[in-house]
Amino acid sequence: MSGVSPSEAPLAVFGGTFNPVHYGHLRSALELVEKLDLAQLRLMPSAAPPHREAPACSARHRAAMVALAVAGEPRLVCDERELQRPGPSYTYDSLAELRGELGPRRSLCMVMGGDAVAGLDGWYRWRELLELAHVIVIARPGWNLPRDGAVARWLLRHRLDAAGDLRAAPAGGVLVEELRPLDISSTEIRRLLATGRSARYLMPQVVLDYIEDNALYR
DSSP states (O other): OOOOOTTTSOEEEEEEOOTTOOHHHHHHHHHHHHHHTOSEEEEEEOSSOTTSOOOSSOHHHHHHHHHHHTTTOTTEEEOOGGGSSOSOOOHHHHHHHHHHHHOSSSOEEEEEEHHHHTTGGGSTTGGGHHHHOEEEEEEOTTOOOOOSSHHHHHHHHHBOSSGGGGGTSSSOOEEEEEOOOOOOOHHHHHHHHHTTOOOTTSSOHHHHHHHHHTTTTO
């Protein structure tokens, strides 16, 4: 640990549909908090994802499951801001809100999966994301960054060398972090539940209880 106080350590946000949240999401989030000495990581359910069809499970249910999953870990928090905003859930808008709340000097980081990087140039105002935050890319062993095109040039220009660089500026850099993979997917979980099989041990029991109590994914 670096000894940086929580008020000075970077704050990160990890967006996604979390449909439903599972141990793969949660373990990656916790590893990032500890590896990068983050003050907090906020899991932010997307209410209306702009790049895919809206999940059949409502944003309210998905956010409730995230909140239950992180209730025992103070370094992880469910951020419901995208549920309060009409229209597509653009990451740029959420980062702009967070930057306004944190002020201009606090280090803010956006976490994204390595598989999402290749399509980053299709995101709303993607080139402006680094004006608001750093980007942390979660890489899996054996995974490669894009090697050509606009995103590859963007990565090369803004790549950070070490986690400590996140504190040197409030925004503007891209850090690639390799994490141990947990081979769990929300698609797999939904398939299990839809066919009446158990998803136990793939997610916190409290989340599975919520799914059963609300008859989700049947």
